[in-house]
Amino acid sequence: MAAERSPHFECIARRMCAPSDGSGRRISIPDPRRTVDFDLSSATPPNNEGRLDILTFEPGEDCVVMLYHRDKHGFPFLHRSHAADSTRYRVADTVSAGKGVFVTTDVERGGRIMCERPLVVYPQFLPFHRDLPPESAYPELEDALVRLPPDRCEAFFGLANSHPQDPSKVKGIVDTNALHIGLLPGSTQLYAAVCNDISRINHSCSPNAAYRFDLATFSIEVRALFPIPAGSQVFISYIDPALPRVSRQQALSDYGFACACAYCSRTGPTLDQSDTRRALIARADAGHATRDAALERWADDPDMPDDYVNRVDKMYMDLFEAEQLYYEPVWEGFATRLCKACCAVEDAEGARRWARLARALSCAYTGDERGWAAVEAAPERTEWWGRRRKAATR
Incomplete structure (x- = not known):
C-alpha cells in the first residue's frame, strides 16, 4: 500500500511539477553532509590566549559567556532573541536515574522537543590556577556564575555532580553536564555549554534524540531521532555510541554510572552481534x-x-x-x-x-x-x- 503523503508535500509537489516560469528546472538530491570528528583527549590547551572576558545576555542576563579576549573580536553582540520552548516536555523523577526529561505530546522524527538558553558557555580548556587553593582553582568560572540572576545561579548549583572528589564544585558540575558546541564566531578555541533542563536528559547508547547548538538564538536545541510517543523519556548519547559496550561503559564511568540501556544489557551472542554491528x-x-x-x-x-x-x-x-x-x-x-x-x-x-x-x-x-x-x-x-x-x- 502506498504511504500517505501529507497535504504539505502534495502542495510542494504540485508547485514543482508545474513551475510558473515554465523552466522545468531539475531538483538536486542533496550531497551528504560531512561531519568533523572531535576528540577532546587529542586536543591541546591554548597557549598565551590571554585573559578571559565575561559577557552577559541582555536584557535579563540569563546566560554568561566566557571568552578568551582574542576570541571576543569576532563574537556577535549578545542581544539575540531567546527561543525557549517548554510546551512539549517536562522534567520529572525517573525510576533509577534521578531526574529525566519526558515529552508531553507525540513528537515525530525530526521534530523539536526543546530549545534552551545555556546557563554558561565556556572554553573547554579552562585556566587552572595552581597558586590558588584547589577549591578555588577556577576563579574565572566562579566570577562568571555570580553574574547570573539568583534563580539561574541556584539552578546551576542544583545540577548533578559526578565528580564529588573534585575540590572545585563548579568544575565538577560543568564536567558532568557540559555539552560540546565547538567553535564560536571568531573564536580560536572550542567551547562547551551547561543548560538547566537539558542537563536532566539521561543517556542511552541508542538515543532517541540529538542536540545541536543554534547560533541564531544562542540556544541548545533538542530534536527527535525517532518518533517519541507522549509520556516517553528523552535520551541523548553522552559518548560515541558506535563504540563496543566495554568501551562505552568505560567512557561513561566518568559520569558516575553504568549504562543499563537495552543494548548494554545484552549478553552472550546477542551482545557480540550488537558489538559487531x-x-x-x-x-x-x-x-x-x-x-x-x-x-x-x-x-x-x-x-x-x-x-x-x-x-x-x-x-x-x-x-x-x-x-x-x-x-x-x-x-x-x-x-x-x-x-x-x-x-x-x-x-x-x-x-x-x-x-x-x-x-x-x-x-x-x-x-x-x-x-x-x-x-x-x-x-x-x-x-x-x-x-x-x-x-x-x-
Missing part, C-alpha cells in the same frame, strides 16, 4: 567514494541488475535500524545513494521513503531539511530520474 557502523563511511563511483557506473550500465548497487547500502540501513542508531557521521551517504538508485529505476515510492527519512534526520541533526523536502515531494523532478532507462536507449 556497531563496529561496522563506526567505519561504514570508509568506502563512500568507492560506493559513490559504483552507483554512477551502475546507473549508466543497463546490463547490470536493477538492484545490484542497493544491496550493501540496504544492509547498512538495516544495521542502523537493528541498533536504533542512525550514526551522524555516516547515515546520510547511504540514504542519498538509495534515493538516487530508486530515482534511477523510476521507483517514486522508494525514493520518497529514503528522502522522507533523510529530511527528518537532517532536521534532527541540523535543524534544517537541507533540500530533502523537495525530493520527497517530487522525486521525478530530480536529475537522477530515469537514468537507467535513458542509458538503455543510448
Whole structure:
C-alpha cells in the first residue's frame, strides 16, 4: 500500500511539477553532509590566549559567556532573541536515574522537543590556577556564575555532580553536564555549554534524540531521532555510541554510572552481534567514494541488475535500524545513494521513503531539511530520474 503523503508535500509537489516560469528546472538530491570528528583527549590547551572576558545576555542576563579576549573580536553582540520552548516536555523523577526529561505530546522524527538558553558557555580548556587553593582553582568560572540572576545561579548549583572528589564544585558540575558546541564566531578555541533542563536528559547508547547548538538564538536545541510517543523519556548519547559496550561503559564511568540501556544489557551472542554491528557502523563511511563511483557506473550500465548497487547500502540501513542508531557521521551517504538508485529505476515510492527519512534526520541533526523536502515531494523532478532507462536507449 502506498504511504500517505501529507497535504504539505502534495502542495510542494504540485508547485514543482508545474513551475510558473515554465523552466522545468531539475531538483538536486542533496550531497551528504560531512561531519568533523572531535576528540577532546587529542586536543591541546591554548597557549598565551590571554585573559578571559565575561559577557552577559541582555536584557535579563540569563546566560554568561566566557571568552578568551582574542576570541571576543569576532563574537556577535549578545542581544539575540531567546527561543525557549517548554510546551512539549517536562522534567520529572525517573525510576533509577534521578531526574529525566519526558515529552508531553507525540513528537515525530525530526521534530523539536526543546530549545534552551545555556546557563554558561565556556572554553573547554579552562585556566587552572595552581597558586590558588584547589577549591578555588577556577576563579574565572566562579566570577562568571555570580553574574547570573539568583534563580539561574541556584539552578546551576542544583545540577548533578559526578565528580564529588573534585575540590572545585563548579568544575565538577560543568564536567558532568557540559555539552560540546565547538567553535564560536571568531573564536580560536572550542567551547562547551551547561543548560538547566537539558542537563536532566539521561543517556542511552541508542538515543532517541540529538542536540545541536543554534547560533541564531544562542540556544541548545533538542530534536527527535525517532518518533517519541507522549509520556516517553528523552535520551541523548553522552559518548560515541558506535563504540563496543566495554568501551562505552568505560567512557561513561566518568559520569558516575553504568549504562543499563537495552543494548548494554545484552549478553552472550546477542551482545557480540550488537558489538559487531556497531563496529561496522563506526567505519561504514570508509568506502563512500568507492560506493559513490559504483552507483554512477551502475546507473549508466543497463546490463547490470536493477538492484545490484542497493544491496550493501540496504544492509547498512538495516544495521542502523537493528541498533536504533542512525550514526551522524555516516547515515546520510547511504540514504542519498538509495534515493538516487530508486530515482534511477523510476521507483517514486522508494525514493520518497529514503528522502522522507533523510529530511527528518537532517532536521534532527541540523535543524534544517537541507533540500530533502523537495525530493520527497517530487522525486521525478530530480536529475537522477530515469537514468537507467535513458542509458538503455543510448
